[in-house]
Amino acid sequence: MDFLSTGPVQSSTVLILAHGAGAPMDSPFMNAVADGVATAAIRCVRFEFPYMAGRRHGGKKRPPDRQPVLLDHFQKVIQQISETAPKGASIYIGGKSMGGRMATLLAAQAVEKPLFQAVLCLGYPFHPPGKPEKTRTDHFPEISCPVLVCQGDRDPFGTRAEIENYALPSHVQFCWLPDGNHDLAPRVKSGYTKEENLAATIAAMVDFMEPDQPR
Incomplete structure (x- = not known):
């Protein structure tokens, strides 16, 4: 597997970050987030799902892999990174949009103590644009670890007004970005x-992963 690692290799905090459906692991957004958390001495490891890796290596543009393939690949990445991380390191998983959704599904499926501490979602796709009735939250009650969702107020995949009416577990935290779209931009x-x-x-992500560190 190909990885992009940003930040100290020996960091005691590691974030495994998955890309969204349409952009690769080194998109401007992903680069900015990885560079930002790295300034707090957090190691950010990015990877690509098989369909996106295929595009990078000269393959034709394909839609995302089916969910079982995405989840299996993500799980293998977590296993590999956990084996190379410093002993006792805290591992977090997350991603942009689809990548964050896959991270929450892995957390919901965990039947034993998972290899990661918590989940971070950047622009979670709570529903398809224009279809607010088709929510993607049924698995949230099965998640036992903390979750941070950084969401734009006017995200077409789930606005603040819509989400605040959802019955989500109390350990799902939100960082609301004023007037933010799906890319969090106002x-x-x-x-x-x-x-x-x-x-x-980035500040919310760092505080979520290292809440006891002095700022």
């Missing part, structure tokens, strides 16, 4: 900036 007229929302996202 509109120019809002008075907020993409850079501000990204900085707030």
